[in-house]
Amino acid sequence: MGENTPVTIQSDSKMKKLIRAYKLELGMAVILVVMYIILHFVTGTALKGSNIRNVLQASAPLLIMTMGQLVVVITGGIDLSVGSLYSLSGMCGVLVMLRTQSITAGVLVALGVGILCGVINGVLVAKVKMAPFIVTLAMQGAAASLTKIIAGGNSQTVTLQAFKAFNRGEMIPGVRNYMVYMVIIVVVMYLLLRKTVFGRWIYATGSNEEASRLVGIPVDRVKIICYTMSGFLSAVAALLGASRLMNVEVTSGVGMELDAIAAACIGGASLSGGLGTAFGALIGTLLQKGINNGINLLGINSFWTGTVTGIVIIVSVYVGMVAGKNSKKRK
Amino acid sequence: MTETKAPILELKHIMKAYDANVALKDAGLTVYPGEIHALMGANGAGKSTMIKIIAGAHKPNEGEIILNGEAVTFNNPKDALRKGVAVVYQELSLVPHLTVSENIALSADSVNKKGRYDWAESDRLASAALKRLGRAGEGIGVRDIVGNLRADQMQMIEIARAIGQDASIILLDEPTSSLNFEETENLFAVIRELVKQDIAIIFVSHRMNEIREICDRISILRDGILVVDGRPMSQISDDDIVTEMLGEKLESEKVEKTPLEEIDKRQPLLTFGFEGGIQDYVIHEGEIIGLAGLAGSGRSSVLRAIWGGSLRDDMHFEYMGEEFKPTKPSKSLGSKMAYVGEDRAISGLFFGQPILETIIMGHRNLGRKMIVNNRHEQDVFRDVIRKIQIKIPAEDCSPSALSGGNQQKLLFGRWIIDDAKLILLDEPTRGVDVRTKEEIYQRIRTMAAENNAGVLMVSSELNELELLCDRVIVMRDGKGENVLSGDEITEENMMRYIAHAEGT
Numbered sequence: 010m011g012e013n014t015p016v017t018i019q020s021d022s023k024m025k026k027l028i029r030a031y032k033l034e035l036g037m038a039v040i041l042v043v044m045y046i047i048l049h050f051v052t053g054t055a056l057k058g059s060n061i062r063n064v065l066q067a068s069a070p071l072l073i074m075t076m077g078q079l080v081v082v083i084t085g086g087i088d089l090s091v092g093s094l095y096s097l098s099g100m101c102g103v104l105v106m107l108r109t110q111s112i113t114a115g116v117l118v119a120l121g122v123g124i125l126c127g128v129i130n131g132v133l134v135a136k137v138k139m140a141p142f143i144v145t146l147a148m149q150g151a152a153a154s155l156t157k158i159i160a161g162g163n164s165q166t167v168t169l170q171a172f173k174a175f176n177r178g179e180m181i182p183g184v185r186n187y188m189v190y191m192v193i194i195v196v197v198m199y200l201l202l203r204k205t206v207f208g209r210w211i212y213a214t215g216s217n218e219e220a221s222r223l224v225g226i227p228v229d230r231v232k233i234i235c236y237t238m239s240g241f242l243s244a245v246a247a248l249l250g251a252s253r254l255m256n257v258e259v260t261s262g263v264g265m266e267l268d269a270i271a272a273a274c275i276g277g278a279s280l281s282g283g284l285g286t287a288f289g290a291l292i293g294t295l296l297q298k299g300i301n302n303g304i305n306l307l308g309i310n311s312f313w314t315g316t317v318t319g320i321v322i323i324v325s326v327y328v329g330m331v332a333g334k335n336s337k338k339r340k
Numbered sequence: 341m342t343e344t345k346a347p348i349l350e351l352k353h354i355m356k357a358y359d360a361n362v363a364l365k366d367a368g369l370t371v372y373p374g375e376i377h378a379l380m381g382a383n384g385a386g387k388s389t390m391i392k393i394i395a396g397a398h399k400p401n402e403g404e405i406i407l408n409g410e411a412v413t414f415n416n417p418k419d420a421l422r423k424g425v426a427v428v429y430q431e432l433s434l435v436p437h438l439t440v441s442e443n444i445a446l447s448a449d450s451v452n453k454k455g456r457y458d459w460a461e462s463d464r465l466a467s468a469a470l471k472r473l474g475r476a477g478e479g480i481g482v483r484d485i486v487g488n489l490r491a492d493q494m495q496m497i498e499i500a501r502a503i504g505q506d507a508s509i510i511l512l513d514e515p516t517s518s519l520n521f522e523e524t525e526n527l528f529a530v531i532r533e534l535v536k537q538d539i540a541i542i543f544v545s546h547r548m549n550e551i552r553e554i555c556d557r558i559s560i561l562r563d564g565i566l567v568v569d570g571r572p573m574s575q576i577s578d579d580d581i582v583t584e585m586l587g588e589k590l591e592s593e594k595v596e597k598t599p600l601e602e603i604d605k606r607q608p609l610l611t612f613g614f615e616g617g618i619q620d621y622v623i624h625e626g627e628i629i630g631l632a633g634l635a636g637s638g639r640s641s642v643l644r645a646i647w648g649g650s651l652r653d654d655m656h657f658e659y660m661g662e663e664f665k666p667t668k669p670s671k672s673l674g675s676k677m678a679y680v681g682e683d684r685a686i687s688g689l690f691f692g693q694p695i696l697e698t699i700i701m702g703h704r705n706l707g708r709k710m711i712v713n714n715r716h717e718q719d720v721f722r723d724v725i726r727k728i729q730i731k732i733p734a735e736d737c738s739p740s741a742l743s744g745g746n747q748q749k750l751l752f753g754r755w756i757i758d759d760a761k762l763i764l765l766d767e768p769t770r771g772v773d774v775r776t777k778e779e780i781y782q783r784i785r786t787m788a789a790e791n792n793a794g795v796l797m798v799s800s801e802l803n804e805l806e807l808l809c810d811r812v813i814v815m816r817d818g819k820g821e822n823v824l825s826g827d828e829i830t831e832e833n834m835m836r837y838i839a840h841a842e843g844t
Contacts (some may be wrong), residue, residue: 026736204712216690223649223679223687225670225705225753228341274764283692 033277033329034289041296044303047083052306060302062185066176066253068298069187070095070246073270073289076198076271077242079290080235083202085215085282086134086141088236090126091243091269093152095262098240099124099247100156103165103257111307112172119244126152127240157259164258167251174250187249200289203283211235217281271318272297275325296321345408348373348540349394349425349509354403356389362387364400365564370798371509373536376531376572378551379511382773383562383743387544390561393543394511395427396420424719426502427511430518430771432494436487441466443486444501454701455531468506470496476526492637496530503539510534516550519772520635520800521838528554548578549803560584578603582774595785600826603627603810609794610664610762612646614819615689617652621813621820623762623794630809631798632834638818639798640682643764646796647679654818658809659762673706678760680751680799682767688751689739695732696721698739698750703757724753729779745776752783763787765797769804777804785809802831802841 026031029036048055074091081088089123102119106112125149135143202208213221214228222228241261251257274280277298300317349371356364364386371377381387384678390413392398393405394686396414404411407423413422417427434443445451445462450457466482473496487498494513498800502510512531531554542553544670551558553572558576560568568576568584577585583589606624613620623629631639645652648666657664666672682689690697691787700717725732730746730753739747750770754765768784769777785808787793799805805812812829814822814837 015652030736205710206707207710209697209701209704209712212693214691214695216693216697217686217688219686220688221688221701223647223669223681224701225668225673226701227668227670228420283690 012220017223018172019118028189031286031288033258034286034292036294036328037275037277037289037292037325041292041299044296044299048303048306055303055306060306064295064298065191066185066187068294069176069191070250070253071195071265071272071298072191072294073242073246073249074265075269075272075294076149076194076287077239078266079198079273079276079285079287080202080211081239082270082273082278082280083211083215083282083285084232084235085218086232086235086279087270087280088128088130088239089142089145089270090148090152091151091239092262092264092266093156094123094126094240094258095247095250095265096156096257097126097262098244099251099257100160100165100259102165102244102248103251104159106169106172107165110169112169112175115172116248120241121246122239123240123242123244123247125240127237127243128233130240131236134236135229135232140204144264148217153260153263159288160257160259162259164256166255167255172240172252173255174251187253190245190249195287195291198290202287207231207234212283212320215284217283249322268297270324275322277329279329293325345372345374348369348407348408350404350406351390351393352404352406354390354393354400356386356393356398356400364393365560365566366566367561367564368566368569369394369559370562371540373508373540374535374552375556376535376543378540378555378558378573379544379561380546380558380581380585381553382775383745384563385561385585387539387561389564391427391511391513393641394420396425396765421502421505421507424506424508425511426501426507426509428495428498428513428515428562430514432498434486434494434497436485438481438486439789440470440480440484440486440489441482442498444469444482444504448504450818457583459630465504466500469500472503472534472537473530476529476533490519490523491518492526495519495527499530499534503534507539509540509542511544513544514546514771516545516547517544521835522634523531524550546771546777547801548581548774549801551581554580562587585773586775597810597826598626600810606792609660610646610796611658612642613656615656615790617819619820619823621823623796625761625792625794626788627811628788628795628797628809630805630812630829631796631815632802632805632812633815633821633838635800638814639815640766641818643679643766643796643798643814646672646762647677647764649679649681652818669703673702676758676761677764678695678702678755678762679749679764680755680766680768682770684744684747684751684770688754689747691740692738694736695739695742695750696735699724699753700757702754706758720757724757727756728753728783745772748772748780749776749783752780756783756787759793761791761793763793763795765795767799768797769799769801781808802834803821805829805834808830 035058045055052224054060072094078088078091098119100120102115105118106115130144130148134138176187180186180189202211210226213226214231218228250261258315273285273290273291276286276293278285278289297318300321301314304311304314304317351369354364354367367386367390369379379387389398393400396417396419399413405413412423441462444466448465449546451462463482470480472479477496478491480496486494501508515527519527535541545551555573557570557572558568559566559570560581562585583706603624606626608622610623611620611624631642633639641652644650645655646657646666648671649684651666696717699721703720727750730749733741739750769780783797788795806829809829812824812834813820814834824833
């Protein structure tokens with residue numbers, strides 16, 4: 010294998026490349042579909058419209074949160090605060106809504122809280138150079154405690170009936186809003202990650218931060234924006250969740266950060282950075298919520314959910330590692 | 341001198357294939373105790389496979405390994421080490437946060453006293469092993485933290501660990517690639533000391549002058565075949581070595597340099613100087629200037645300061661006739677500069693991403709566009725790949741699928757898209773084989789001659805500076821010290837000035 014061999018660039022067809030690039034995600038999608046077909050055979054209800062709608066509705070907030078987590082994970086970071094930010098921004102938003110009787114004010118405050126906390130995370134990670142795990146762990150604790158303080162420990166019921174429309178309304182006749190949001194977030198994130206220069210910066214930063222910096226990428230700004238996006242999307246998720254239940258608990262987001270991290274990783278993101286796709290995060294989210302749903306439908310004790318999800322995480326990440334070895338995606 | 345002894349290690353007719361890919365066809369090696377044996381080969385000749393087989397990390401498909409006259413198999417690296425064969429890789433396997441003592445003795449059985457770590461025994465083992473390294477090892481204390489040591493001392497710790505476990509054969513894989521001139525000499529002193537104790541050293545390197553300096557005999561692999569089998573160094577010329585490695589004569593172009601008077605008439609491109617420095621230095625269009633000096637003399641930091649990678653407030657610059665204040669890489673990038681960093685894995689390559697990303701990123705950032713133009717990037721990418729003449733397995737593979745030489749060429753490819761005016765190169769040929777070196781030299785000359793770019797390069801390989809540079813600045817304590825130009829640029833001269841610079 011001398012180096013004087015003539016220059017060859019193998020040009021595979023677009024389809025082939027696409028399949029190679031999304032091998033893991035496609036595999037997960039197949040598993041998801043197969044799982045639902047089997048569930049349908051056993052229960053007879055899994056593929057009914059009402060069940061699918063339920064699962065999608067329950068998935069919407071997690072999907073949005075996972076997309077925020079995804080960008081952070083691709084930079085090589087982690088955001089443990091999203092669950093607590095979900096609680097905090099949702100609670101702030103609803104309290105303001107109740108106090109002012111203005112949905113707009115509530116929404117703006119919720120989004121503002123999410124953005125602010127995201128910026129704090131981002132600045133501490135990017136500028137102060139603290140470990141993302143520590144920064145967002147601290148934010149997690151602080152946000153959870155602040156939620157309880159401002160709410161006095163009580164859950165709040167949303168009395169403004171119009172707020173229901175945020176989740177269940179039909180901007181497009183015949184299509185529920187949460188469906189619209191899900192499509193929008195997946196498409197936007199896909200475009201952001203694949204088609205924009207900023208998206209390529211996110212991957213580059215996660216792949217090799219020093220090399221990124223030295224080739225002129227503003228890595229600090231990239232990271233701050235990613236953490237901010239994560240905070241912002243947690244707030245969006247919280248509003249969607251609040252609108253669905255018309256109620257917020259002080260602990261509504263507890264544990265969601267782990268679901269979001271798991272969803273991103275099931276979909277092929279790597280905690281060492283540089284890997285992950287919007288499509289993968291979508292499949293990861295649906296797979297998790299699908300497992301919940303399956304366990305419900307089968308009438309199995311819901312205590313089993315964590316065990317099954319845990320096994321799915323291990324298996325999918327393992328498969329990703331093995332597949333990565335062959336596709337030369339590895340470091 | 342060693343011929344009277346029996347060989348300590350013989351590898352015969354080694355064949356090794358990975359799936360359909362034959363890495364070694366008929367490789368071999370015969371090593372005698374107390375000799376320093378060079379193992380050379382171009383990229384892709386099967387050298388790394390050979391190293392892995394000697395280390396016990398891979399098993400050959402065919403062929404035999406004979407150790408002290410007995411046929412053996414190495415089941416794994418630990419097994420090989422137990423039988424006396426140690427390999428010190430380029431990427432050291434030390435635990436930086438632990439002490440020298442622990443790093444040397446950690447895996448010895450005698451320090452494990454029913455689960456308790458026996459520090460006294462550990463220190464004893466470590467100091468005994470260090471003592472065998474001779475004088476160069478004297479500066480190392482057993483309780484020093486390894487992470488605080490110099491690069492050559494870390495190499496020594498690794499070697500000490502090997503001899504602490506009674507290794508009789510030590511393979512050093514490119515041991516000097518991250519060492520400076522002085523550190524290399526220290527390491528060589530250690531190697532000579534070990535040879536006196538009848539330890540056999542297998543020395544893998546691309547650096548001809550080092551092989552010449554320290555090795556007794558040489559074996560060369562080409563395309564998986566042993567083509568030179570332990571020939572004494574005195575019976576082989578540098579040209580022979582290159583010819584044997586490549587299978588043909590390398591047309592090493594001895595290019596006439598442009599006369600200095602000619603260069604001085606051209607537009608000055610960059611002027612730089614140091615606070616309290618003796619003089620300012622000028623790079624003209626088409627001029628190649630080298631920075632020589634010991635590691636830590638500030639060579640790399642000058643490049644990084646111009647590039648904006650890490651700032652130096654004791655330097656001032658004038659670029660294209662105007663005062664220039666570097667702030668960040670994107671500014672320098674936008675000012676038509678280019679930079680290839682010292683360690684490509686850290687400062688250049690995007691592992692895990694398609695090769696295109698590594699090549700295109702500078703061009704993309706220069707474009708200041710929001711949206712990626714896929715078709716344009718593909719075209720540019722293919723054009724670059726064609727120009728830098730590398731073979732890639734697939735368009736979407738990661739740089740990790742390429743050899744070191746090709747990875748380095750990727751980083752040069754990055755800067756031929758938009759003609760840079762000032763090119764900053766930090767150790768541009770580290771760890772690449774002779775042929776790739778020649779190509780890189782050619783590339784550097786082309787950038788200077790055809791694009792009229794100025795080049796500022798740092799290199800520890802003085803022959804490289806002699807070959808390419810119009811002027812060489814010898815650095816010391818972060819500042820420029822002497823300037824050599826024209827015929828003064830010889831290895832001997834540079835060496836003398838560097839040594840002089842060190843002598844204070």
